[in-house]
Amino acid sequence: xxxxxxxxxxxxxxxxxxxxxxxxxxxxxxxxxxxxxxxxxxxxxxxxxxxxxxxxxxxxxxxxxxxxxxxxxxxxxxxxxxxxxxxxxxxxxxxxxxxxxxxxxxxxxxxxxxxxxxxxxxxxxxxxxxxxxxxxxxxxxxxxxxxxxxxxxxxxxxxxxxxxxxxxxxxxxxxxxxxxxxxxxxxxxxxxxxxxxxxxxxxxxxxxxxxxxxxxxxxxxxxxxxxxxxxxxxxxxxxxxxxxxxxxxxxxxxxxxxxxxxx
Amino acid sequence: xxxxxxxxxxxxxxxxxxxxxxxxxxxxxxxxxxxxxxxxxxxxxxxxxxxxxxxxxxxxxxxxxxxxxxxxxxxxxxxxxxxxxxxxxxxxxxxxxxxxxxxxxxxxxxxxxxxxxxxxxxxxxxxxxxxxxxxxxxxxxxxxxxxxxxxxxxxxxxxxxxxxxxxxxxxxxxxxxxxxxxxxxxxxxxxxxxxxxxxxxxxxxxxxxxxxxxxxxxxxxxxxxxxxxxxxxxxxxxxxxxxxxxxxxxxxxxxxxxxxxxx
Amino acid sequence: xxxxxxxxxxxxxxxxxxxxxxxxxxxxxxxxxxxxxxxxxxxxxxxxxxxxxxxxxxxxxxxxxxxxxxxxxxxxxxxxxxxxxxxxxxxxxxxxxxxxxxxxxxxxxxxxxxxxxxxxxxxxxxxxxxxxxxxxxxxxxxxxxxxxxxxxxxxxxxxxxxxxxxxxxxxxxxxxxxxxxxxxxxxxxxxxxxxxxxxxxxxxxxxxxxxxxxxxxxxxxxxxxxxxxxxxxxxxxxxxxxxxxxxxxxxxxxxxxxxxxxx
Numbered sequence: 001x002x003x004x005x006x007x008x009x010x011x012x013x014x015x016x017x018x019x020x021x022x023x024x025x026x027x028x029x030x031x032x033x034x035x036x037x038x039x040x041x042x043x044x045x046x047x048x049x050x051x052x053x054x055x056x057x058x059x060x061x062x063x064x065x066x067x068x069x070x071x072x073x074x075x076x077x078x079x080x081x082x083x084x085x086x087x088x089x090x091x092x093x094x095x096x097x098x099x100x101x102x103x104x105x106x107x108x109x110x111x112x113x114x115x116x117x118x119x120x121x122x123x124x125x126x127x128x129x130x131x132x133x134x135x136x137x138x139x140x141x142x143x144x145x146x147x148x149x150x151x152x153x154x155x156x157x158x159x160x161x162x163x164x165x166x167x168x169x170x171x172x173x174x175x176x177x178x179x180x181x182x183x184x185x186x187x188x189x190x191x192x193x194x195x196x197x198x199x200x201x202x203x204x205x206x207x208x209x210x211x212x213x214x215x216x217x218x219x220x221x222x223x224x225x226x227x228x229x230x231x232x233x234x235x236x237x238x239x240x241x242x243x244x245x246x247x248x249x250x251x252x253x254x255x256x257x258x259x260x261x262x263x
Numbered sequence: 264x265x266x267x268x269x270x271x272x273x274x275x276x277x278x279x280x281x282x283x284x285x286x287x288x289x290x291x292x293x294x295x296x297x298x299x300x301x302x303x304x305x306x307x308x309x310x311x312x313x314x315x316x317x318x319x320x321x322x323x324x325x326x327x328x329x330x331x332x333x334x335x336x337x338x339x340x341x342x343x344x345x346x347x348x349x350x351x352x353x354x355x356x357x358x359x360x361x362x363x364x365x366x367x368x369x370x371x372x373x374x375x376x377x378x379x380x381x382x383x384x385x386x387x388x389x390x391x392x393x394x395x396x397x398x399x400x401x402x403x404x405x406x407x408x409x410x411x412x413x414x415x416x417x418x419x420x421x422x423x424x425x426x427x428x429x430x431x432x433x434x435x436x437x438x439x440x441x442x443x444x445x446x447x448x449x450x451x452x453x454x455x456x457x458x459x460x461x462x463x464x465x466x467x468x469x470x471x472x473x474x475x476x477x478x479x480x481x482x483x484x485x486x487x488x489x490x491x492x493x494x495x496x497x498x499x500x501x502x503x504x505x506x507x508x509x510x511x512x513x514x515x516x517x518x519x520x521x522x523x524x525x526x
Numbered sequence: 527x528x529x530x531x532x533x534x535x536x537x538x539x540x541x542x543x544x545x546x547x548x549x550x551x552x553x554x555x556x557x558x559x560x561x562x563x564x565x566x567x568x569x570x571x572x573x574x575x576x577x578x579x580x581x582x583x584x585x586x587x588x589x590x591x592x593x594x595x596x597x598x599x600x601x602x603x604x605x606x607x608x609x610x611x612x613x614x615x616x617x618x619x620x621x622x623x624x625x626x627x628x629x630x631x632x633x634x635x636x637x638x639x640x641x642x643x644x645x646x647x648x649x650x651x652x653x654x655x656x657x658x659x660x661x662x663x664x665x666x667x668x669x670x671x672x673x674x675x676x677x678x679x680x681x682x683x684x685x686x687x688x689x690x691x692x693x694x695x696x697x698x699x700x701x702x703x704x705x706x707x708x709x710x711x712x713x714x715x716x717x718x719x720x721x722x723x724x725x726x727x728x729x730x731x732x733x734x735x736x737x738x739x740x741x742x743x744x745x746x747x748x749x750x751x752x753x754x755x756x757x758x759x760x761x762x763x764x765x766x767x768x769x770x771x772x773x774x775x776x777x778x779x780x781x782x783x784x785x786x787x788x789x
Contacts (some may be wrong), residue, residue, distance in 0.1 A: 002294040003294075005290060005294070007286075009283075011706065011707075012706055013705070014277075014540075014563070014565060014566065015565060015567030015568070015705075016565060016578075016579055016703065016706075017564070017565065017578070017581075017583035018705070019564075020533070020535075020562075020565055020579070020582075020583040021583040021759075023533075023562050023564070023586075023587075024583055024585075024586030024587035024588075024591075025586045027531060027562070027587060028586060028587060031528040031588055032528060035562065036283075036286050037277070037300065037563065038280070038282075038283035039277060039278060039279060039280065039282075039283055040277065041276070041278030041279075044706055044707045044771075045707070045769050052279075052280070053279055053280050055280075056279070056280035056283075057284040057287055058287070059287075060286075060291060061287035061290060062287075062290055062291040062294055065290075073745065073746055073768070074746045075744055075745065075746065076743060076745070076746065076747075077744065077746040077747065079746075124759040126743075126745060126756065126758055126759050127758075127759030130586070130759065131759075177279065179276070179281070180275055180276030180278065180279075180281075180307060181307045181308070182307075217339060217388045218338055218339030218340065218388040219336065219338060219339070219389060220337045220339065220340040221339075221340065230388075230389065231389075232390075233284075233389050233393065233394075234280065242336070243308050245307075265558060266557075270546070270549075272546075277540075299546075299553070299561065300540070300563065301543070301546035301549070302540060302541060302542060302545075304539070304541030304542075305541070315542075315543070316542055316543050316546070317543075319542070319543035319547065320543035320546040320547040320550055321550070322550075323547050323549075323550030323551045323656070324549075324550035324553060324554060325550075325553055325554040325557055328550075328553075440542065442539070442541075442542055442544070443537065443538055443539030443541065443542075443544075443570055444537075444570045445570075480602060480651045480652075481602030481652050482602070483601065483602065484602075484603065493652065494652075495652055495653075496544075496547075496652050496653030496656065496657075497543065505599070506571050506599055508570075
């Protein structure tokens, strides 16, 4: 069997010792672990951003991958640490909803990690990534005995993704995130955009008082400088500018409202 | 034989699921692959920046390394995906010139990746990094049978690096990039700077109406605050400020013109 | 025995070929090495920031880990390259004090790396990370024969961490760094804060003309928007804002003075 894979998703950034400490803890317990950095630039304390980040990539990983997801504003409070077994993979994360999209897409067994002998000792009240989540993943990767870590629970925290909503002759959505290119990922999906409209190449999408009129298959089919709509690789409607930056061109950021005109 | 090495260079940043998805795809196909992050901070859609990034480091890697380079503004359009065999290493990238400096320095066989059974299915029109380039690298790393991926081609896209140009009693160059220290990497090389001048420690380099007068061997030999010129580790003339930031001190950025006075 | 672990800490950022080149050199010499990125966002040329980064995480790593720490404003000058054997781990770094906190906490043998046959040839005057430190780590990871790399020395550079100082009825400290959340890590430790005060939950901490009045165990116990003090996971007193950004709320940055009122 190949070496176990442990991935890391956090909002810690990579300018100090935080992620580094988690890596050390994992390798110290399980030197065979293959560490994979997924994303340490989750918006600070932003559970939705963390949820989207892991949900948009986990399914590409091999069976038995263990994903550690630490976006944890409630660290050290009553919120529980969780070990989640999905159909083929594992997730270790705080019980704050950051795995909501995993629960939505997978059949999951959720455990409250309570077997303290796996934790670092003492456990710092401010850094469970290092003291609880990293050691749990490292020990789990030895024998994959999830039941050793704590009892199954049913009352874990989950939220529903903010969905686009019909409003008269239109659908109102929101910009979920802006990527490195300035592309705006909205929460509209193929269910919200009539297939005929998508196929026609014409759309009426209002954002920040401006209008996006063209629907294309990919970035390079927009005229340079012109905002266009397209379905991105994660299944959401995105607004982009070919060789430009849609966020800057349209003057919008995360959270901006988007209105699709169906008339 | 040791585990195959696959490196990743992209302009995706590391604040979302894009790079993460590529890693998942590679490990799912080839769990033995050793992933190495080279640079995910290539300037967005900037093919020259990507070309410089990979060209300045590939030769340090061991034989059989596979370099995946995804700076791909034309994703989903007619531009072809390429698999390039250099003398000892492999490159997987879009056919947009991002490997131009590799073609310049290595004897290469260039193939159009057309064997679709290696691709993810379906292939998204907006994310070939995940759906074409990552799986190609992962499958290649199993048996290194390049001919299985598609036919050799000769009409691949290549550009010539913008070279410094003589202009009367001077040479005109340009700032290619600014690094994390604020050092300005220009396109002037040892061929553009007379050896006697370089050895004398005196130089006349004009940039943004300011003058750089001193040529040194390394950063710490400049007086604090004073802009100096030196040959950087990639072979280009750089402008730096000892314990300072040349880009801020001189008020210039990428693309700024640099004039070397030969008189 | 498992594959050797080599970690990398630099101030190079990750937007070019610098870190990438070091990785290539290591893997070319020692393809079995497991590379672990610790932190490439050390503040440029900031030896104290680098010293804190490695000191706050090294002890979590397994025995025999080799830590490469390149914050090296004096590259190419007379400053020596060092190989340091601590009780269980190894450090490769320039002799400029970046390992000061390791010397303080571990019993160390310090060697001047002088065995030039391990270096890349030629050695660039501006990039010893690639040409000296990376190859040293890669060769060391083959047989762990430290004495082969050069003679023991005693006159290596070390500095003392700036400590908080009593000043009448108060203690004056400083903000050492700001993390990704905007939390302010000060140089005050549990020795500077009377235990009774820490336990009481009340504190009087002045920073930039503002006052922090509450001491809590963890971030989530502060009222939203309210600056609070707590002991962070690295043992230092930190100032944080629950689901906010203390640096922005208080208008301070690294280097700001902090006064703890003991009256």
